[in-house]
Amino acid sequence: MSLNRNSHGLPFLPGYTFRDVTKSAFHRSQTLHYRNGYALPRRPTVGIGQDPLLSDQLIQQEISELSLETPDITYGSCDRSLAKEFIPAHVALDKKVLRYYAYFEENILDSPEEEYRVRPVVIYYYLEDDSMYITEPMVENSGIPQGKRIKRQRLPKNERGEHYLWKDLNLGMDLEVYGVKYHITQCDAFTKKFMESEGIIVNDAEPMPVDPYSERRKNPQPVYKTPSERDCMHQFLTMDRKVLHFFALWDDTDSLYGETRPVSIQYYLVDDTVEIREVHEPNSGRDPFLMRRHKLPKKFKPQYETFPSCELEVSAEEVDEYYSPRDFQLGQTIKLLGRRFLLYDCDGFTKGYYQQNHPDMEMKPIEVPKKTATLQERKKEVPPYNGFGSLEDSLQNCLSLIPEPPKKNVLKMLGNSHMVLRYTARLDSQNPQDEGRRFILSYFVSNDMISIFEKPTRNSGIMGGRFLEKTRVPKPGSTVDNPEFYSPADFAIGATVEVFCHRFVLTDADRFVLTYLESISSQIPCETLESLRQKLGVETANNQPSNQNGDGVAEPSS
Template identity: 30%
Template sequence: MHQETVTERPDENCRKRNVVIMYYLEDGTMSMSEPRIENSGIVQGLFLRRQRVERPEGGGIFKPSDFRCGMEVSFFGRTYHITGCDRFTRWYFSELGLEAGEDEEVLDDAWHTNYKLRKCAERGALPSSKFAVEQKTIGQFQMGAPPVSKKLTQFVLNDRKVLRFKGYWDDNTLYGARIYFNIHYYLADNTMEFNEAHCRNSGRYPAPIFFKRGVLKKKNVAHCVPAMLSDESGFYRPEDLRVGESIDVWGRKVVLFDCDDFTQKFYKDYMGINQRDSVIDVSEKPMRHLKLLPPPHQGVGKEEDSLISCKMINVKPPKVDLEKLMVYTGEVLRFEAKMINGQVEDEMRLLVIAFYPHDDEVAVFEVPVRNSGHWTGKFADKRRMINPATGQRFKLSDLRVGTTVTMAGQPLYITRADERCLQFLEARPKQFPYADPIACAKKLAALKGEPEMEDPDGVDPDRLKELALSLGLDIVDHEIVTVLRRFGVTDEDGNLRILGPAVLETAAARERPQMSIQTPSR
């Protein structure tokens, strides 16, 4: 846009002319054109032919970085103020990391304002003046026509214009609750309507009309004479309805907490009131339902079967892990244990704990011992038992050599495991680290300075456990068994011993790669 002076004109002294500047990136040329305006009396159209334009202060031709929204550029003796750009220009500038500036409002000069006013008058879009309306009404009255009713005028101007509010009423009576309404105010005749807005499954009767459409009085009074006229000033008007305030609906306090966009615009344009500033948040806190725990198992049947009857009406058998069933069916892991309940007659009893990995069930059998005085055979049925120490079902990791478990109300100390069980555990070192010889060797690396660990003939397993416990290491018999199976040898007397140098060498070999990786990062 550029501004030029206008002389010898009573209605304008300057003229603002809008132009479109086109910059061609392919060769750095520019062109400029002015949009044509009907009957403007000015030669418009192509304003500058496509060419390269030199900067007025020198330094070469204009470049895209020389143009910004809100800045002024000068060439060929004229100064142009840039007011905006298109979307492609903004994208191009953003790709270059440049700011294109904010678009400015294009101001009209006095000629453009008068031109638009004349065009509106030619189309008949301008409303008649107050004087013309009054003279027309007086003329019609003098000719015998009745005067126009104010209510009819209000209806013609405001038909189908409805203010919509949202409100609620707290019913404090017995078994009462909060009731929400959609409130409609009809500008055509100043009537109101209240419709109940029930949520889904509210249990209320589906009759939405709470207050039939009609004039709502601010205060209801009883007249001493029937058909007596009442004061019209006591009705609710649009200026009486404010979001955040309450209104009286036949003795009920209804709070207005929100309105729609049309209502907000109506109050903003005609009264200068921003209803959005007083919006009340009526959202209720989400209900938190307490989950009922299933009743405890009574011991009849399996716990899974009893739990299914609590979850569904049509009872179905519980789902089974088919993969686990197919892989581990037939596997039985056995541990030998003895009873340590303090009773003299139970000290010689031997039991076998059988763990079935395909369904995590446990069974206990008593081994026949001569002159024990106890019946041999099944000591505890095969089922999923609860570990009193953890409160959960027994897992395979709870059964280790050297630990005490409680089954069928009796403390059982596990003394050893069979070969198949040890192989099963050693084949899964990540699940059972106490059956991993490398992990056990790392734990015993703290015994490096002990002379007995350097003995080439080996160290006794019981002595190795004593050395570990003296240093505060948490070690169980199962870890000693794992080390013995990997690093054990037999001496001349047939006794089993553990090669201490081999244990320390294995632990050091596993630590060496980690140290070599951490050294460069320092």
């Protein structure tokens, strides 16, 4: 023990260390134990070899020095300034843009009237990412491609890979980008305030130079021209898109197999040209006749009337007079390029033009003989019904080579999919063997079809069952073009229904029929509703309720 006391405080050097020979335990204390089957850590209370922990040997002053805390009693309070909050550039400088006004000179090499042009631009500098965007303001009718010149990007400053920053920009300097030198003249108020707040002295603003090309366009030089007999520019500005439209008949009866054909003549007021188009009829077997738009000569000069020409086109030197709007009079025959055209009508704009500019000409349409109907225009006759299939299916075979199924009313089918009206009927026949036969006639509201079922009768010798499949039954006397089919309005008690040469007399109906017909009473005659009320009213008085089946359709009483 005395050895430990003498060695206390000695430096930890070779020769100054002494081993405790009395120490026999060198293990580390257990820090993990189990409780209720779970491994739980615990804080150690002693060190290796049962030595006391270093934290237990430290005094309060040493603990304060290690934790960098100085007691307020000894040294007083210590005021520490908090670290400033870091704000990234894309948040602090978001939507902050510097705007400069500049210009560049464009050399003109292929024009004797100008040497250069001054083109103004606007330079935007985005502080959040040091990118720049250069655009040229749009000028109407300038004839120069304008708008975006350089898209937003970081512009290179030199060949060393450096880029332009906001510190490099100022008024009166030249900004050279991709071989073009932009001279900065002005900036907005925000840009000037920002540059001054960063300690940069902003130079004085410079005026934008005048573009000689724009000034010459504002004050054009006078040009002297020899006045012409007719003002073509005034005619173009006042008569553009104004066309006189005439309806005529081309008389081609002099040629072999010739006939009279309808055509339309259009006179363009903007340049006094004429165009003729044939009213093309489908399946006529002819190519449509068309005279292209050009000026039609009316009178040639005397020296050119009989002189043979090898050219098809006629020059203006050979023509003494062209056709004008005064030559087109309704009711008269006009000869154009050797063809006779009878003008019989015109459109509303043409009539208004003549009333305003030529009031002495009366544009009154005339009646023309109607053309006999061709084989294609004749009404197609539908052959009589042969009895196979329904009328709609048989009619589709006559309308197209590849028949298509007839169209169905889908909304009606979905809304009335379970609506069935049932009636009892007897067969009206002269054969005494059909005296006791009873039938159930079912009318399907979803598709207006009728099916007939015969009740089996014992010892009658006639097998019951399906008498008629679901089909639409036409009324007697209906045509194939416009067939009339039976509807609930025709099914009154006591009425006779003729189904493909068989006559049935309705004798009874179920209660659902009356309920449904009363819901659409505006479409049902009063006689039909009254006959059902009388028949069902007697059964109601006798307390004979009708049986309802699973789909909401009542079974008629026998």
